[in-house]
Amino acid sequence: MKIEIQEIKLQEAASQGTDTFLNLIHDTILNAVGGEVNAETLPLLNGEQITLLAYYILREEVMDGGFIQLIHNGYGPFIFLNPFAKAMRLWGAHDFSKLVYKGRKLFEEHEKELTAECNDEEFMALFEQYPQFDDLDDEFVEMEEEVSDIIAHYVDEHLEQFVAVAK
Template structure:
């Protein structure tokens, strides 16, 4: 993990964030990943993070996008390939989030069947109309809302138990 070791997070920041909650704990890592990648998840960013780091960043982006505007927004904002064409769902299962992994695989079936249309550039009215055209995402979004807190807990516990896969933790003065 030589290349990834360049991504460091401070022990102090982790401790402080852990006291504030699971979301804040995970955000310490993902904020750093976004800093390292310049906020991008394109081909240039791929070699900057390892697979676990990409998974964690993918989870943050998934949560933000789906909570704000559902799967349609996630895909329209360009994150469809990052989530559905990478081993994101498998990695989430390995992290212990089995039900969430199944949900992502279900969403991927819809994505795969309609990818060209889902990724097509849209104006605001066309974008809003997509919510009616892709109502099949609605149940999955609702399921995610119901499981999000539990999934975030599973992910946070996994990260806490495998810190070396996610960043090099540095203490003050190191």
């Protein structure tokens, strides 16, 4: 699927910083597939685009409620059972890639418990039952800005893999 972005918009976003630049690319890709990442829209995207969307999902979920929330909300298989960690390593985010692999190990050990239906009280209890995720959460929060910068640099260097620039 060809996803176009106006060159002027790209230049404006880049001049406002890496977050604005990355958000523009992400939002453009997401809007091109109707604002949803699902089984119907994923085949419309290439691996690079999917990886960027996956990073945004991970970042949003972990910054909001940690890896436990990411897994409980059903994103565990999407993040941990796909080559996301490998892609992050290839994009230059080596420490983050290692963190995702640590998360995968914990996901595989506790998937059943973390994905079970539960009420709010039971969900909150998961954080006490699985404190090993706290370290992962803290580590991600500390590295998030650097990881986003690395990803923005990668996207900038490989822009044609993400969007087509229209004059």
